[in-house]
Amino acid sequence: MRWTVLVLLFFGMIVNFADKSIIGLAAKPIMEDLNLSYAEWGIVGSAYYWLYPITGIFGAAWADKIGAKKVLSFLMLTWAVLQFGVIAITALPLLIVYRILLGAFEGPFSPVAYSHADRWFPPKLKGFANSVLVSGATVGAMVVAPLLVAMIVAWGWKVAFAALGGVSIIWFFLFMFLTKESPVEAYEKVKKKKKLEKFTLKDLKHIATSKVALFTTLAYFSTYFIVVWIATWLPLYLVDVIGMSTGQMGFAVAAIGIVSVAIYMGVSVISDYLFKKTKDWKLSRVYVTGLSMLLGAACMLSVVVYQNPIWVIIAMCLAKGLTYAILPIGPTIMINELPERGGLMTSILTSSGNLAGIVAPLATGFVVNLASTKLLGYNLSIGAMAILVLVFSLLFLLVVRPKTTENTSELSEEAS
Structure with missing residues (x-):
């Protein structure tokens, strides 16, 4: 059952990030149809994240209370409704409203999915399980790009959006009928804790004063500038x-996605292997992740000085693959801080990180609009993101020292 759950969560992440990324792939036709400037397009990219961090926290807390399966299924249905509703968009205000609502209902999915997977897998497999989920995000955002681009070219951007709504409905039925809420033993233990314990000021104080939570979140936040930039601005x-054509762009985006998946899954496997051998959180989770982020940021920075198309693709593969190491491993570190509040902890991480989503598209749009050349504008945005990741990954390496705890998910190894 655990692998069925993981596979369906993987496909759920594909849908989630295809919903996010299709807006970037369809940027040219949308901007032409609605007569939008670069600055206005930056607002469209940012609008998705205006409610995302807030609903991410509340949605994950709701899932901790009533069950992840119910919440994930409900979210998927709302995406279907919104994607079909794209057909009615005829002006910028309607596009912005659509993006705000889509972000609001997609915000809780990632933290709830991470928490749900965490319940099904023992510590020695957590990094791998989360890397599978993150790979679903990359597949949805990048690997399926040629297919989405072909749909946009053949049938128009509105039909392509509606097609993703149809996929959401299929996923809903599969997830409802093929999965369970959690392994029996782990579920019973969690239910008992929920009956005995409520969220207290002590829990809030622990989260607020935790250096582990703070600097893991900051590292995640810095990486999310790259996540959002790739989804919104990389195709443009x-x-x-x-100087790529639309077709070349689609395949380049897919290539970057495929290679980067192999890289950050490899980093996660190394992290899990070291944890299994040493049980050392600092070595296996912090050092492996932090060093990967530093190398990835350096690769991102190299694009500012060398724009050869082949090198740009190679550098983006390395930058995305190495900096994304925090995405699968960060939730594991956060849940370890307060295991009984797994959904809340991952939502704090992802929602705080997604604050970058509000800033990155707007900043890039205005910088490109105001710069003397497009090249200068893009280079300024890329350089700023790379330096931000360099700074926060270094702080992550120096400050974060996770505690050693046993998680209830260990019970799931036999129960599932």
Whole structure:
């Protein structure tokens, strides 16, 4: 059952990030249809994240209370309704409203999915399980890009959006009928804790004063600038600056996605292997992740000085793959801080990180609009993101020292 759950969560992440990324792939036709400037497009990219951090926290807390399966299924249905509703969009205000609502209902999915997977897998497999979920995000955001681009070219952007709504409905029925809430033993233990314990000021104080939570969140936050930039601006960057055609851009985005998945899954497997051998959180989780982020940020920075198309693709593969190491391993570190509040802890991480989603599209849009050349504008945004990741990954390496605890998910190894 644990693998069925993981596979369906993987496909759920594909849908989630395809919903996010299709807006970037359809940027040119949407901007032409609605007559939008770069600055207005930056607002469209940012609008998705205006409610995302808030609903992420409340949605994950709700899932801790009533069950992840119910919440994930409900969220998927709302995406279907919103994607079909795209057909009615005829102006910028309606596009912004659609993006705000989509972000609001997609906000809780990632933290709830991480928490749900965490319940099914023992510590020695947590990094791998989370890397599978993150790979679903990359597949949805990048690997399926040629298919989404082909749909946009053949049938128009509105039909392509509606097609994703149809996929959401299929996922809903599969998830409802093929999965369970959690392994029996782990579920019973969690239910008993929920009956005996309520969220207290002590829990809040622990979260607020935890250096582990703070600097893990800051590292995640810095990486999310790259996550959002890739989803919103990478397709335009490859076309406007690197000089690729729309078709070439689609395949380049897919190639970056495929290679980066192999890289950050490899980092996660190394992290799990070291944890299994040493039980050392600092070595296996912090050092492996922090060093990967530093190398990835350096690769991102290299694009500012060398724009050869082949190198840009290679550098983006390395930058995405290495900096994304915090995405699967960060939730594991956060849940370890307060295991009984797994959904809340991951939602704090992802929602705080997604604050970057509000800033990154707006900042890039205005910088590109105001810069003397598009190349200068894009280089300024790329350089700023790379330096931010360098700073926060270094702080992550120096400050974060996770505690050693046993998680209730260990019970799931036999129960599932």
